[in-house]
Amino acid sequence: MEPICLSDLSYAVPGKTLLQGLTVTLSGRRVGLIGRNGSGKTTLLRLIAGLVAPSSGRLRIGATDPFTDRKAALAKIGILFQNPDHQILFPTVEEELAFGLTQMGHPQHAALARARDALAAHGRADWAKAAVWTLSHGQKQWLCLQAILLMQPETLLLDEPFAALDLPTEIRLRRHLDALPQRLITIAHRPDDLIGCDEVLWLDQGRVQGFGPPDQVLPAFSAEMARLGAEDMGAADEP
Numbered sequence: 450m451e452p453i454c455l456s457d458l459s460y461a462v463p464g465k466t467l468l469q470g471l472t473v474t475l476s477g478r479r480v481g482l483i484g485r486n487g488s489g490k491t492t493l494l495r496l497i498a499g500l501v502a503p504s505s506g507r508l509r510i511g512a513t514d515p516f517t518d519r520k521a522a523l524a525k526i527g528i529l530f531q532n533p534d535h536q537i538l539f540p541t542v543e544e545e546l547a548f549g550l551t552q553m554g555h556p557q558h559a560a561l562a563r564a565r566d567a568l569a570a571h572g573r574a575d576w577a578k579a580a581v582w583t584l585s586h587g588q589k590q591w592l593c594l595q596a597i598l599l600m601q602p603e604t605l606l607l608d609e610p611f612a613a614l615d616l617p618t619e620i621r622l623r624r625h626l627d628a629l630p631q632r633l634i635t636i637a638h639r640p641d642d643l644i645g646c647d648e649v650l651w652l653d654q655g656r657v658q659g660f661g662p663p664d665q666v667l668p669a670f671s672a673e674m675a676r677l678g679a680e681d682m683g684a685a686d687e688p
């Protein structure tokens with residue numbers, strides 16, 4: 450599995466630096482990304498997916514720059530957004546599933562055939578012509594995941610994949626993801642969700658606050674979150 454190397458990586462928008470000086474090599478098969486709201490986690494996934502270019506520094510997946518080499522990046526990286534409605538572009542299930550393959554250069558008819566095969570393999574052949582808007586949130590997330598898996602990327606980037614799912618849907622998706630051979634880089638808010646990871650990256654205000662095995666990073670993260678929670682409570686309790 451190719452390492453994802455960040456060297457002094459920064460990303461800024463006018464008036465604001467969102468990520469600053471990130472130097473880290475991600476090489477585990479299960480990587481967790483943790484940090485407070487607004488710490489830059491989603492921004493980092495977008496950079497790794499090659500959707501935006503770094504403002505400075507370097508990001509490589511193996512030897513590939515995912516921003517400048519889009520075709521290679523599609524084969525290497527798939528990103529599952531937090532909200533499937535931000536990901537879905539097409540009116541029907543089969544068109545949505547086929548889109549990534551056509552982006553990779555497959556003819557439309559072959560891509561649609563692969564899409565229908567994938568649905569049939571999951572016992573959902575009857576979904577092919579269904580309008581995407583008729584699906585539930587969990588079903589849309591499943592669709593987005595399948596659309597990415599059809600492209601067979603080496604790495605999946607998952608932005609809080611369990612947010613807004615009911616418990617049985619979460620358990621099913623968790624089982625599905627756990628069984629995947631791909632590398633998963635998963636954003637989570639609860640440290641418990643990342644215990645089984647090979648490595649955890651903790652971002653704070655756009656910088657690396659911790660990186661290493663979960664038994665080192667997560668206790669420090671939890672202690673800091675508890676400290677901040679207590680501080681907020683103290684401030685809120687002020688007369």
Ligand SMILES: Nc1ncnc2c1ncn2[C@@H]1O[C@H](COP(=O)(O)OP(=O)(O)OP(=O)(O)O)[C@@H](O)[C@H]1O
Binds near residue numbers: 465485486
């Ligand atoms: N295009 C943009 N222009 C301006 N600010 C942005 C832009 N994208 C993100 N931000 C800001 O950058 C910061 C980091 O955002 P990001 O979504 O990466 O955080 P996050 O760690 O994923 O947060 P959350 O846990 O709340 O999803 C936030 O303050 C956000 O408002």
